[in-house]
Amino acid sequence: MDVFIAIVQILDSTIRLSVPLLLACLAGLYSERAGIFDIGLEGKMLVGAFAGAAAASVFHSALLGLGMAILISVAFAMIHGFASITHRGNQIVSGVAINFIAAGSTIILGQAWFQQGGRTPALQPGERFDAIVWPGAEAVRDVPILGPIYSQLISGHSILVYLAFLMVPFTWWVLFRTRFGLRLRAVGENPAAVDTAGISVAWLRYRALICTGILTGIAGAYLSMVQNGGFVKDMTAGKGYIALAALIFAKWKPVNAMFACLLFGFLDALSIRLQGSPLPIIGKVPVQFMQALPYILTVILLAGFIGKAIPPRAGGVPYVKER
Amino acid sequence: MSTPYAKLPAWADYGLIPVINLFVAFVVAGFVVLLVGENPFRAAVILVEGAFGKGTGIAFTLFYATTFIFTGLSVAVAAHCGLFNIGTEGQAYIAGLGIAVVCLAFDSVLPWWLTFPLAIVASTLVGALWALIPAYLQAKRGSHIVITTIMFNFIAASIMVFLLVGPLKPAGSQAPQTRNFLAGAELPKLNWIIELFGAKIHSAPLNVTFLLALIMAFLVWLLIWRTRLGYEMRTYGHSPKAARYAGISETRIIITAMMISGALAGMMALNPVMGDQHNVAIDFVSGAGFVGIAVALMGRLHPVGIVLAAILFGMLYQGGAELAFEMPAISRDMIVIIQGLVILFAGALEHMFRPYIQALFASFSPRSVGMEAVKGKGA
Numbered sequence: 061m062d063v064f065i066a067i068v069q070i071l072d073s074t075i076r077l078s079v080p081l082l083l084a085c086l087a088g089l090y091s092e093r094a095g096i097f098d099i100g101l102e103g104k105m106l107v108g109a110f111a112g113a114a115a116a117s118v119f120h121s122a123l124l125g126l127g128m129a130i131l132i133s134v135a136f137a138m139i140h141g142f143a144s145i146t147h148r149g150n151q152i153v154s155g156v157a158i159n160f161i162a163a164g165s166t167i168i169l170g171q172a173w174f175q176q177g178g179r180t181p182a183l184q185p186g187e188r189f190d191a192i193v194w195p196g197a198e199a200v201r202d203v204p205i206l207g208p209i210y211s212q213l214i215s216g217h218s219i220l221v222y223l224a225f226l227m228v229p230f231t232w233w234v235l236f237r238t239r240f241g242l243r244l245r246a247v248g249e250n251p252a253a254v255d256t257a258g259i260s261v262a263w264l265r266y267r268a269l270i271c272t273g274i275l276t277g278i279a280g281a282y283l284s285m286v287q288n289g290g291f292v293k294d295m296t297a298g299k300g301y302i303a304l305a306a307l308i309f310a311k312w313k314p315v316n317a318m319f320a321c322l323l324f325g326f327l328d329a330l331s332i333r334l335q336g337s338p339l340p341i342i343g344k345v346p347v348q349f350m351q352a353l354p355y356i357l358t359v360i361l362l363a364g365f366i367g368k369a370i371p372p373r374a375g376g377v378p379y380v381k382e383r
Numbered sequence: 384m385s386t387p388y389a390k391l392p393a394w395a396d397y398g399l400i401p402v403i404n405l406f407v408a409f410v411v412a413g414f415v416v417l418l419v420g421e422n423p424f425r426a427a428v429i430l431v432e433g434a435f436g437k438g439t440g441i442a443f444t445l446f447y448a449t450t451f452i453f454t455g456l457s458v459a460v461a462a463h464c465g466l467f468n469i470g471t472e473g474q475a476y477i478a479g480l481g482i483a484v485v486c487l488a489f490d491s492v493l494p495w496w497l498t499f500p501l502a503i504v505a506s507t508l509v510g511a512l513w514a515l516i517p518a519y520l521q522a523k524r525g526s527h528i529v530i531t532t533i534m535f536n537f538i539a540a541s542i543m544v545f546l547l548v549g550p551l552k553p554a555g556s557q558a559p560q561t562r563n564f565l566a567g568a569e570l571p572k573l574n575w576i577i578e579l580f581g582a583k584i585h586s587a588p589l590n591v592t593f594l595l596a597l598i599m600a601f602l603v604w605l606l607i608w609r610t611r612l613g614y615e616m617r618t619y620g621h622s623p624k625a626a627r628y629a630g631i632s633e634t635r636i637i638i639t640a641m642m643i644s645g646a647l648a649g650m651m652a653l654n655p656v657m658g659d660q661h662n663v664a665i666d667f668v669s670g671a672g673f674v675g676i677a678v679a680l681m682g683r684l685h686p687v688g689i690v691l692a693a694i695l696f697g698m699l700y701q702g703g704a705e706l707a708f709e710m711p712a713i714s715r716d717m718i719v720i721i722q723g724l725v726i727l728f729a730g731a732l733e734h735m736f737r738p739y740i741q742a743l744f745a746s747f748s749p750r751s752v753g754m755e756a757v758k759g760k761g762a
Contacts, residue, residue, distance in 0.1 A: 149732055158727075362527065
């Protein structure tokens with residue numbers, strides 16, 4: 061029974077840890093499917109986290125915090141768009157720039173406004189998204205097997221967690237069942253064809269980046285307002301890059317993205333849980349190895365050793381109308 | 384006018400436009416300073432005085448510049464070949480391992496002038512090897528070099544943390560770093576050069592790696608513009624198709640360029656490790672690899688530009704430390720913002736002001752932008 065409880069606990073933290081990855085990964089999905097590489101997921105999450113926690117603690121409202129997180133994150137996505145769509149700059153360079161501006165400005169502004177060493181004030185109840193306890197969760201807690209699964213795994217998360225997982229079928233529906241999605245995918249594969257059909261490539265790509273900004277904003281808000289009751293400097297700690305890795309791992313497909321993020325979240329949860337205690341068969345595994353595993357897996361996948369990851373064809377190339 | 388990127392006179396292309404881009408980046412940074420509630424002009428004065436006002440400041444500025452020359456050159460060499468090496472950070476970090484091995488093995492037996500060449504070899508070798516894998520995967524398996532080098536940054540960091548909290552840490556120590564090197568692995572300072580000009584210096588870490596950096600800048604210039612290999616690299620960077628048609632081996636050129644880039648990144652580690660801290664500690668690179676991106680872009684991938692840009696960033700680092708003393712609201716992280724803005728305006732938005740400048744030039748003297756006067760033709 062102890063083993064079962066331990067497994068449920070690991071799966072529970074898997075869910076919690078994979079939510080920001082999942083949101084960021086889906087965010088990247090929109091922009092990369094539209095042909096815009098986005099290395100700036102990390103930075104957009106970070107400004108989202110900062111704006112969310114700062115607004116929530118100033119206005120004493122979790123919802124306003126979330127709104128501000130989305131707003132600022134979208135604004136950063138628009139900078140990326142301005143550089144890489146309007147001015148046809150290098151998308152990777154622009155993404156790198158956004159990450160630095162985000163990393164620096166959140167610390168500087170945080171210190172100037174709150175004077176807590178780059179932190180925002182600890183969020184009070186009502187300023188953060190609390191866990192939602194599903195009906196009957198307390199009652200069935202003691203039921204064997206199903207009890208812990210229902211009360212711990214399914215119930216007891218914040219609204220953003222459910223939102224993140226609902227975004228998976230929603231994104232699938234948007235991309236593969238709507239006109240907007242069809243055009244978005246087309247613009248990532250062959251923008252000239254979309255242009256010929258009389259649809260603005262630039263506006264379509266801007267809209268894709270707005271979707272990206274919204275999702276990274278929610279991801280950031282989750283980090284600072286659910287997982288951590290306040291903003292801490294550099295709190296994304298490479299999650300944007302892991303999300304990028306997950307996106308490649310998922311071969312740019314929404315449902316795969318969920319599984320990839322759950323896998324990477326599981327590795328993270330496992331490495332926290334084990335913390336140097338030996339595994340049954342393999343023996344003692346260094347924490348650092350577990351932490352590096354998502355990156356190693358992505359490199360192996362990219363090298364084409366476990367299936368081939370083929371990116372959208374027009375990805376990273378600015379669109380120039382032929383004259 | 385349907386030719387957006389028509390030619391400008393060389394001085395405008397290589398002097399005016401970078402300066403304008405840089406200026407805009409600093410104006411935006413000035414707004415951030417305003418937002419924090421400080422006076423941007425006073426901040427700029429403190430910054431420049433902190434960097435160049437005293438001998439110690441100059442020495443520190445050049446010490447930081449040394450690091451950035453290496454990382455800037457590293458990014459530039461790859462960029463000339465059309466490759467965006469974002470992995471300079473990881474290549475420099477893991478090169479610290481090579482230096483650690485050499486220094487820990489020889490610092491008690493050899494003098495510095497024998498340890499130093501060995502450490503150079505070790506650092507370049509490790510850095511180049513760390514760049515080899517992403518290069519090979521790009522050339523042979525088509526995996527995107529940007530993504531693989533990012534992944535390799537994280538893998539390098541994991542390996543170094545693992546080694547520095549475990550095998551490389553001396554027994555009984557709590558700090559995640561190697562033992563301090565003995566005199567045989569400490570590089571001599573260069574502060575006397577500045578003292579020749581009459582300035583006083585209190586223990587600044589400027590050391591002989593600065594000279595190595597200048598030599599490397601010269602060698603990179605030689606490589607890129609005066610050798611066959613450099614020509615092939617530039618050809619491939621300009622048009623992979625043309626290079627293939629000319630019979631240049633894609634695999635060879637990608638791997639060579641990346642290994643040179645990795646080697647230069649690796650040399651960066653010599654400066655802080657052997658010149659300043661005298662040990663290998665966790666996160667000793669601390670973002671210098673990424674600064675290299677800004678430096679390379681600002682220097683327009685030319686060694687002279689890179690040295691100048693590196694000195695500018697060295698000034699920001701040194702002056703920024705002074706600034707943090709004087710204005711508590713501004714910490715050193717202000718530099719990270721400036722760095723980001725420089726990358727944005729000098730890199731991603733480098734062509735933003737070009738059409739306006741062209742229009743300006745065209746209105747003064749059409750010939751300077753390669754346009755004949757079209758008025759007479761009844762256009």
